[in-house]
Structures are given as structure tokens and as C-alpha cells.
Amino acid sequence: MPFADELIGTPAVRALVASLHVAAPKARLTRLRAAEAAxxxxxxxxxxxxxxDALLExxxxxYASLAAVMRTAAAEAPTFTGWLIWPVTSAIAVKAVSDGGPKAFDDALALLAELTPRLTAEFALRVLLNHDLDRALAKISGWTASDNHDVRRLASEGTRPMLPWAVRVPAILASPKSTLPILDALYQDESEYVRRSVANHLNDLSRREPxxxxxxxxAWLAAPGADPPATTRLVRHALRTLVKQGHPGALALLGFTPARVDVTGPLLVSDTVLIGDALAFTASxxxxAPEPARLAIDYVVHHRKANGGSTTKTFKLTTQVVPPGETYELTREHSFRLITTRRYxxxxxALELQIxxxxxxxxxxxxxxx
Structure with a gap:
């Protein structure tokens, strides 16, 4: 499996050159060919x-000439697909904004929707959202009725407040309700792919507007729907951050009321652990209570920071229903294996349980x- 950076590598550049040679045979593509070495x-x-940037040069x-080349490549070049689409859609969005006209803006949105089945256009969409949020959202809302699930997902994913790898859209962060009509239109979508995006979008919103x-x-759980279990799964995934934070409203909505429990632990197998190894612990x-207890059991690790302070991160453990008077025993390990997203x-x-x-x-x- 390639590293993330290799997703746009030599094969992608060469496939893009080949695609554009079909669509614009007179273009020399000097910058694009040179980019391979950089x-x-x-x-x-x-x-x-x-x-x-190479494409734009x-x-x-x-804008119209650039869009025509890309549509020809889409129609005639079989290599015009995959990760090379990211820079293509970005060039389309940048060119539309630089042209400055509403016709180019609207066509760029349409072209991103045309290309997104080849590779998501969610990153390029941010350029247009930052340029004119209201105009973009008016068009994007129409995508929720598309026959193509990739386009419907683009409506949700491309407007996420905290989309990974993407530039932020400050106007969305400042107006958290602006994207709710899109989510309301899609949370009962027939595609799990789309519903998962809706859940992630709502989870993004929860970080600022719990x-x-x-x-x-x-409201979604109370509304009639064709597949209530699917909505329940979506909501559970959307509220995952709030559950880890112990938000009372999110916990109650998922059926986790305050519990009468006696907790022993966490008990550590050892009070030292090497970076690269795992810390084992148990708890009872x-x-x-005289009725069954539905428990969301997590644990919190207090990590030491470089400056000597500490920061916490909550990890999901399990969900259990414990009968009256009975005891749930757990044994787990927390890994300190070196990963690229965390420095130890x-x-x-320290370690705490959270119930x-x-x-x-x-x-x-x-x-x-x-």
C-alpha cells in the first residue's frame, strides 16, 4: 500500500500528462512535465x-477554455481518474474565482460535481465556499437530490467545518447552522457512504456547538424514517466526541444515564512502560442499582507534554449492559507504539476510567x- 504522499506521484503526473495530451494535443505542458522531478x-x-499551479500555467x-479541456479529458481519456483529479479540480476552482464572474463560479461547481465520482472534489470545493459561501451553498443544496451518491456525499463532505487535509472555511465556522439544511436532507440517505459523511460533519460541528x-x-431520532437503525448508527457515530467528553445531553440521548456503580481500578500490571510497548490494566x-445499567466505558490517558505539562486523550473501551448486582470485569492494553500522529x-x-x-x-x- 503506498504512503499518502505517493498517491500523487510519478504515475499520477504521467497519467495527467497523457490525459491532457488527448484533450489539448497542442499544449506543451512544460511545467507539468517538470513537476514530476519536484x-x-x-x-x-x-x-x-x-x-x-503547473496546470494553470x-x-x-x-475559465471557459480550461473547463472545456477538462471536460474533453473526462470524455475521451481513460487515464483521467484517480488522485490526479485533486489538482485538476483545484485548478478549476482557482481559475473560476480569478475570473470573478458568476457564470464561471456556477459552472465550476457543476464541473466539480461531474468529476467527483473520479475522485472526491471536496478539497477544491473549499475555494468556492470561501469565495462566496451563500451562492455556493445554494447550488450545493441541490446536490442532495442527485442520483449519484458521490455527488450527494460531496454536498456533506465538502462543506464539513473541519475537513481533514483541507483549508478551513471561516464563514462556516462562524455560522454553524448554515450547513444543517444539507445534513437534514441527507441523514436518511440510502447510501451508508453518504450517511457516514453526515455523521462526520455533525461530529465536526459538535466541537464548537455541542x-x-x-x-x-x-430531532433526527424522533423523525419517522425508512431505516431507524441506520439513523441510530449515524447519531452514535456523530456524537462520539461528545460522549468521550462526557456531554450529559449526548449521553442521555444514547441511553447512558447516570449510573450507580462501584468501580475498582484501573489497576495497572506495571507502573512503568517503555515507549513502543503496551500498558496493561484491569478494572471491575x-x-x-436495582435495574440493569447501560454503561459507556472509556478511559483517559494523561500524556506528558514536552514542556512538562499534561494533556488528555479519551479512548473508547466498550459499551456494556450490566445486570443489577453483577460485576463487569475488563482487561485491556494501551499501546505506546510509535505512530506519526503522536509524539511521546x-x-x-496517568490513566483514568470514564463511565x-x-x-x-x-x-x-x-x-x-x-
């Missing part, structure tokens, strides 16, 4: 930006350098 040290997004002219998200999710949770700093750390949003117990340990 990919090495660049990240995935930087590679896309490099090819975008190699294909001068107005009460609005709980209100929205509550006894239900003291040796020194004091239905309430933290319980604390076990200290030392993380040691390899």
Missing part, C-alpha cells in the same frame, strides 16, 4: 498544489524512553 520532498497537499486562457448538535440528533465495575515524552503519565461521562479512579505510571 515531488520528492513534498507532502500530499503540497504535491496537489504544485500540479495545480500550462493551460493559459479564461448543544446544537444534540438538538439536531434528537459493579452495578449497585518520557515521564509521569457514562464520569471519571473514576486514577493510576499513575512512568513512560520510559526506549
Amino acid at each position: 515531488l520528492g520532498p513534498l507532502s500530499l497537499r503540497e504535491r496537489s498544489d504544485l500540479l495545480r 500550462d493551460l493559459p486562457g479564461d 448543544d446544537l448538535v444534540v438538538e439536531t440528533a434528537s 465495575i459493579r452495578n449497585l 515524552h518520557p515521564g509521569p503519565h 457514562n461521562g464520569v471519571r473514576s479512579g486514577r493510576a499513575d505510571f512512568n513512560l520510559l524512553a526506549e
Whole structure:
């Protein structure tokens, strides 16, 4: 499996050159051909930006001429697909904005929808959203009725407040309700692919507007639908961050009410662990209530920071229904394997359980350098 940066590599550049040779045989594509040698040290997004800029230089002219070339490539070049589409859609969006006219803007939105089945146009869409949010959202809302599930997903994914790898759209962050009509139109979509995007979009919103998200999710669960279990799964995924944060409204909506429990632990197998190894721990949770207890059981790791302070991260453990008077025993390991998205700093750390949003117990340990 290729590294992320290799998704836009030499094969993608050569496929793009071949596609454009079919669509614009007189174009020399000098910058695009030269870009192949410059990919090495660049990240995935930087590679896309490099090819975008090369396309804009190699294909001068107005927006209409660029769009015509790309539509011809889509119709006639079999190699015009995959990760090369990212810089293509970005070039389309940038050219439309630089032309400055509503006709180019609207056509660029239409062209992104045409190309998104080849590779998602969600990143390029941000350029248009930042240029004219209201005009873009008016057009994007129509995509929710598309026959193509990739286009419907683009409506949700491309407008996410915190879309990974993508530039932010400050106007969406400032107006969190602006994208709710899109989500309302799609949360009962027949495609799991689309519904998953809706859940991730709502989860993004929860980081800034938790009460609005709980209100929205509550309305969805109460509304009639063809597949209530699908809506329940969507809401559970959308509220995952709020559940980890112990938000009372999100927990209650998912059936996790305050629990009467007696907790023993977490108990650590060892109070030291090497970076690269795993920390094993156990715990016992006894239900003291006369009725079954539905428990969302998570754990919180207090990581040491480079400056000596600490930061917390909550990890999902399990969901359990514990009968009255009975005890649930758990045994888990937390990995400190080196990964690219987290740096570990040796020194004091701690671990806590979190049950239905309430933290319980604390076990200290030392993380040691390899």
C-alpha cells in the first residue's frame, strides 16, 4: 500500500500528462512535465498544489477554455481518474474565482460535481465556499437530490467545518447552522457512504456547538424514517466526541444515564512502560442499582507534554449492559507504539476510567524512553 504522499506521484503526473495530451494535443505542458522531478520532498497537499499551479500555467486562457479541456479529458481519456483529479479540480476552482464572474463560479461547481465520482472534489470545493459561501451553498443544496451518491456525499463532505487535509472555511465556522439544511436532507440517505459523511460533519460541528448538535440528533431520532437503525448508527457515530467528553445531553440521548456503580481500578500490571510497548490494566465495575445499567466505558490517558505539562486523550473501551448486582470485569492494553500522529515524552503519565461521562479512579505510571 503506498504512503499518502505517493498517491500523487510519478504515475499520477504521467497519467495527467497523457490525459491532457488527448484533450489539448497542442499544449506543451512544460511545467507539468517538470513537476514530476519536484515531488520528492513534498507532502500530499503540497504535491496537489504544485500540479495545480503547473496546470494553470500550462493551460493559459479564461475559465471557459480550461473547463472545456477538462471536460474533453473526462470524455475521451481513460487515464483521467484517480488522485490526479485533486489538482485538476483545484485548478478549476482557482481559475473560476480569478475570473470573478458568476457564470464561471456556477459552472465550476457543476464541473466539480461531474468529476467527483473520479475522485472526491471536496478539497477544491473549499475555494468556492470561501469565495462566496451563500451562492455556493445554494447550488450545493441541490446536490442532495442527485442520483449519484458521490455527488450527494460531496454536498456533506465538502462543506464539513473541519475537513481533514483541507483549508478551513471561516464563514462556516462562524455560522454553524448554515450547513444543517444539507445534513437534514441527507441523514436518511440510502447510501451508508453518504450517511457516514453526515455523521462526520455533525461530529465536526459538535466541537464548537455541542448543544446544537444534540438538538439536531434528537430531532433526527424522533423523525419517522425508512431505516431507524441506520439513523441510530449515524447519531452514535456523530456524537462520539461528545460522549468521550462526557456531554450529559449526548449521553442521555444514547441511553447512558447516570449510573450507580462501584468501580475498582484501573489497576495497572506495571507502573512503568517503555515507549513502543503496551500498558496493561484491569478494572471491575459493579452495578449497585436495582435495574440493569447501560454503561459507556472509556478511559483517559494523561500524556506528558514536552514542556512538562499534561494533556488528555479519551479512548473508547466498550459499551456494556450490566445486570443489577453483577460485576463487569475488563482487561485491556494501551499501546505506546510509535505512530506519526503522536509524539511521546518520557515521564509521569496517568490513566483514568470514564463511565457514562464520569471519571473514576486514577493510576499513575512512568513512560520510559526506549
